[in-house]
Each structure stands twice: as structure tokens, then as C-alpha cells.
Amino acid sequence: MNNITIGQYIPGTSWLHKLDPRIKLLSLVILLVGTFMIPISVDLIPLITMLLIFVGIMVLTASTGIPMRKVLNGLRPIVFLLTFTFFIQLFYVRTGTLVTAPITMYISLSSMTGIILWLIFYNWSKKYVKTRILYFFFTAFMIFFIQAMLPYINFSSYTLYIYDEGLIRAGFIFVRITNVIIMTSLLTFTTMTTDLNYGIESLLKPLKVIKVPVDVIAMMLSLTLRYIPTLLGETEKIMKAQASRGVDFKESKFKEKVVQIISLLIPVFVISFKRAEDLGNAMEVRGYVIGAKRTRIDEYQIGFADIFSLIVACVILGLIIYSRAIA
Amino acid sequence: MIKVSDISFSYNSVDEALKHVNLKISKGSWVSILGHNGSGKSTLAKILVGLLSPASGEIYIDGMKLDETHISEIRKKIGIVFQNPDNQFVGVTVKHDIAFGLENQCIPHDEMVEKIHHYAALVGMEEFLSKEPHQLSGGQKQRVAIAGALAMEQDIMIFDEATSMLDPEGTQEIIELIKRLNKDLSKTIITITHDLSFAAQSDFLIVLKDGEVILQGTPKEVFNQEELLKSSNLELPFELSLYNEASKDEHIDTTVLEALWAFNSKT
């Protein structure tokens, strides 16, 4: 039937795949905290730490057998954010020494036309390019390059000051965001959603003390995961049914679009409510009582690899905190 | 055995979904409850598994009264497979779904693993234990539901239109399985259906119309009442109408008639 599997799990037998999900999740949280605790600065130590983390992650990725391409593709959704932050840092930091002479940027007829032409070219040609992310960065760079190179029929201009500190800070944040995304991707690639679910549930367990209904939340999470592919399939069927009644997202005005979206949402809601009722009945008949004690079919054991990984993560965090303290 | 005495129920205190229903279901038998849409058959099923409380009347299951205090005991005796294969599949995989009921009963881990494999094999789904529900057909999902109920070792199993949403292949799978459950595992089976061809193979039929029992008896007895069935929007399947008409002709050999009747047990 469907080719989708829930989540992004890529089957494998690497050590990372075999780690207990609780440990993986905990280690990820520790490392994320650590990554954000490295202060944004132009000093040597934070820079090296951040780069070391990047190298470490690359090594980690290689050891899992997950193709690098897949991991880097995880950056696709935030490519815009990455580029935006990079350039903002680059052009707004005015401390340090100038890297090059100030560059005059022209907002002119020629440069605007050039940019528009380039964007059209980019849109058309991007399907032929394999490394789309790099192509995107290149295009962003081109937008500025064109502004610098075509002054003809000028309306206004501004000056770009590129300072070394700006460059460093921009690079720093760029690498930081990349690190965070890749670390999280590695987790989802090497952990089955059921295991992730269990991991989250376990880590939330302490909250039981303050009366947070962890078991219920875990069950809700589990049911949500179970139903995502089913719902996607049903949504597709409804889209086709409504398309057969003339709904066409491409050829319609805004006002029509609103009704069309409603024609998709309402059936999905109706199905979901009926489902909730039926499911509640089924669960009740099978003896489910909210909050009651239950045994679990999944068993997880913590081994040496798990304890070792956790220790490493803690050590890394410790070192980062230490380096902050002495700075 | 199940004893239903004078059960009445209403969803909105205006129309009565069930009116003074009385019936007995003996242990190990296979009973089919027939009726048009809205006749109360699903309501009755929900009352039998304790999802709804009757407005009046009593139900005894194996001598135990069906009420609030006994509900968890009763749930160990009686299970149900509903119509929509997707809306009762709780687990992320087949294994997890069969485990669900066992987890609720706090069965120890190793015992669970054994039961899951045993009952998955019984319904022919052992190779599918790690599959996710959206990778299964309707018939396969219903088989998993049956495995889950079997794993809870309930003696009485209700099938509420369990094949309505399946294609003919899936329907056949489930029908064969139900027959095995009754014959080989001695489960008491209650099937709720409007498929009279299927119902013809059970031991005993109960016909509901507008919340009341209008007919009960063996298939032969019930199918004789063609007019009464028609008034409840139930139509005799082709082969049974043929049987009825053919019986009227004295020249048609009894062997032919018997063969016509037996046609059903084959399908």
C-alpha cells in the first residue's frame, strides 16, 4: 500500500542505532545545551570548540552508516534562515578590522534587472542541480555581487562594510545552527519512532511528581504517531474526491480557496472525531484505564555503550562550562 | 452462557433503541444477530461489552451480573471486533497492537511475547509482527484485532459488522477464521451482520427490528419467514430464495434441495 513509514528512521546496525533511546535523547539534550552555551565571540577558544563539535558530528555521522547526503538534506528546511542570519551578521557587525575596502552597492535599474534575471535563471535551472543547498547559497551571494557590479541607471546606493569580526560571527552562528540540526537529525535517523516515544516518555517520568499525566501524554503521542500515515492517506483521498467536484488549487481565486480548504478540513475533522469515539470504545473494551498500571511489551536495557556515551556527553558539557568560567 | 432479560435503551430519551429485549445465548454456540440499520443490533453489542448501560433490565454472563462492580471481570470474558479496521488498531505495529490488551492486564513481559507469537500465528499474521497498520489490508487489520481478542483469552467474541468494510477476499478470510474460532477453539461467537449468506452458517439467528426481537430460531426456521424478513429490510440471499421456491415444487428431488441448502456452508 503506502511507502511511507512513520518518522525518518533509516534502518542500520551502527552503535548509534543500538544505543538505548533514553540515553540518546538525554545525550542530545546535554549536547544541545552545551552547543548553545558556547558564547558567540571572536575569541579563539569558543571558535575552536564550535568547530570541534562540527568535526565530531561529522565523524559521528560517518560512523552510523547514514549517507552524508541525507543528513545534509535535513538542512533544506532552514536554508533560508541560515542564509539570512549569515548575511545579517556579516553586514551589521562593525567591530574589528575591515577585511576589504568598503564596497558600494547599487540599487539601480541594471542591478535590479540583473537580480530578477538571475532569479528567473535560478528557478529554471535549480532542478538540474544536484547540490541545491550550495546553489541556494551561491544565488544569495550573486544577489549581492550583482548589486556591486552593475551601477548603471542608479537610484540609490549604500555601502557594505565587511569586518573580520562580522565574518567570524556569521560563520560561528552558521556552524552552530548546522550542528544543532544535524545532531537532531542523527537522532531521528537512528531511532525508531516507537523507541523515541519511549525515550520521551521515560525522560518525562520525573514530572509525575508534580502530577503531570505522563502516561496519558505518552499514549497520546503513540496514537498520534500511529495515525499520521493513515490520516495522510485519508487526506489524499478526500483531496481527490473534492478535486473530482471541481476543486482546483491552481486555477482559483482566494475566496474560492478558502471554501476549498474547508472542504478538506471538515471531512478530516469528521473522520477524526468518529475515530476518537471508536478508538475510545475499543480501548475501553480491551481493558485500558487511564492512569492504571500497565506492563510494557518493549524492553530496554542500558549497557556499557550507553553509560559511556552519556559520560562523554556530560564531559563535553562540563568542559564547555569550565571554559566559560575561566574566560 | 449469556442471559439478556428485558433490556431497554434509549440514546436520547425520545426514541428507544432497544425495547424489552430478551434472549439467551448458550455456551459454545454461534449466534447471528440480524437487523436493518438502526434496528439496535450495535447498541445491543455495546451493552453486552459494558460500553453502554441499559435503561432497564439485566444481563448475566456466566452467572455474573453485568454492572459497574463486575465490569473488569466481565471484560475478561467478552471481547469485540468492530467494523472499522483502522479505528480499533491501537498499536504502532502489529506486535504492539496485540500486546495492548495484555499490557492493560499487566501480563508479565515474557508471557506476553509468547502469547503474541502464538495468537499471531493462529490468525496467520506471524510474519507481519513488525508491520505498521497502514501497510496492511483491511482483512489483515481485522485479523490482528482478532488475535488481540484471542490473546486476552475471552470465551465470548462479538463481531459487530466486522466484514462490512472489507473487500470479498478480506471478508472470506474473516469468515473462515470465525468458523475456526467456533469449531476448533469452542469460542461462543456472536456475529452482527446484515449478510444473510454468512448468517445462514451460524447455529442460531436473532432478528431485530426497530429495537425489538421479532424472530429467533435456527436458520431454517428463520429463513422460512420470508415476509417477516422483508419487512425488516432483510432480503433472503439468492440461494435461499431459490431453496424456498424450489421446496414448493414436489417434483424437485430432496437431494437437490439439500444441495441448495448446503451451498451456503460451502461459501
Place this chain on the structure above:
Amino acid sequence: MGIQFKDVSYSYKGLKVNYDAIRHIYLDIKDKGEFIAIVGQTGSGKSTLVQHMNALLLPSSGNVVVFGQNLPPKKKEKINYLRQKVGLVFQFPEYQLFEETILKDIMFGPKNFKSTESQAMEMAKNAARIVGIDESLYEQSPFRISGGQMRRVAIAGILAMEPEILVLDEPTRGLDPRGRRDLMAIFKELHAKDGKTIILITHDMDLVSEYAKRVIVLKDGNLVFDGTKEELFEHPEFDSFHLDLPTPLKILKHLEKEVGIKYQPKYDFDSLLNYLKEVSHE
């Protein structure tokens, strides 16, 4: 006009491999007077096939011509209008209902095809009448009626668009015998009165036997048979199609095996009964 398939194949893109749903289909469907049943095992490609008829799916290779429109279309060609000409009703169509009132929901289709409010209302009322939805229900919520009625409202929603060809994917699935009969009567009437071409996907051989004039059999994505029902059920290679026989024929085969009555194809109740009487009176 009508629909023509010329060497049409369609593949679904899978994670690793492509899945061929239909292969090299040649088909010619007239826009009037046909009553076609499309049969085949689950997964044989029936659903994929009919979704090409209203351009929901475009062929991976080959082309489909629907009322003169070539598919796949050229770059800027609009094809939405085809969905009005070929009305497609999916399985369990009651899931498509969403409007506040039944009448509004039935009007949804016509309005999407540029009918005015009053035109759409006229078409909707007409369609409601055809499927037997009473005036008193027009202002009701479509969610407060029975399942069987919901299905009829959904079908009315397609009929209201006044399609020239009606395609239905297992319209009777999940209905009780009475509901099945009532629904099929509606299609039979549409066909008889206006000569509307009706195409039905079904697993129910009895439905095929009783209503279809032409049967198309799919097997593993290939079209393996296109002819009358008699030609189908009496086909020497019938077993290879993996289909059921209609009940009357099944009974006759069963009687031949159990009591030795010679098998003669009889398709309906009366002729079967008479045959039994004939044979017994010898």
C-alpha cells in the same frame, strides 16, 4: 467523443522501485449508452485506471483522450473542466460531505464549475430528486442523516454537475442488500432514461451479472478481457482472471458437482428455477 486510452501505462514512484499500476491499456469508451463493469482482484489497477478518466492522474506513458482533450495536456492547458464532464464517485463518498446543509453540499460541485447560485440550486434539487433525497432534508446538516442517506447525498453531489459519463468506485460497498438494490436502481434508471454511460468498479459479480452490458477485466495492471458478461463467464480461461462467478452460476456448478445436474449457464432467478424444474420433471 468519449474516452480513449492509447497504450497507457502508469507507475507510482516508490522509495526504491517504481510500481507499475497499469500497463499498456487500450480502451475505447463511448460517451453514451455504455454500462461497463470494471473488475479484477484488489491491486489489479482498477482505481488507477478510472482516475485517468477525469484527469486526476496523468499517464506515465501513452495518452488518454477525454472528450477530445489529450492527456497529458500541453504546458498551459487547463483540464479541470474534464471533472465536470466525467463525474467520478470514490468509495465511501460520504466522507466528502462538509457543508452546513445538504443542499449547499450538493451545490458545491456545480458552483465550482461556474454555475450561478440559482443554476446550482436547480441542478442540486434535480440531483437530490434523482437519488431520492426528500425536500424536507435540504436544510438539514449532512451529518445528521443515516449512513445510507449520506452516501446518496454524496452521489447527488456528483450528479448535480450533470456529467456526461458517470464513474463509480464500488458505490455499494458497505451497504445492506436493500441499500444496494436501491442505489443500483438509480444508476439503472439514469442509464435507461438518458442513455448515460455508466462505469462501475465492483467486486460483486452479481452486480455485474445483473446490470453490466460490458465487462473489463484487469489483472496485475493488464487489461485481460473486454466483452459481454456471457463471454466472460463462459470464457475458457475464466479461472486465470481470479474472479468469482455470479451466484446463479456458482449454484449451478455446485449442483453439478453434488447431484450431477448438467451445468448450463442461467443468469437469473426465474430461468434457474425453471431449469431445475425442467431437469426434475424428466
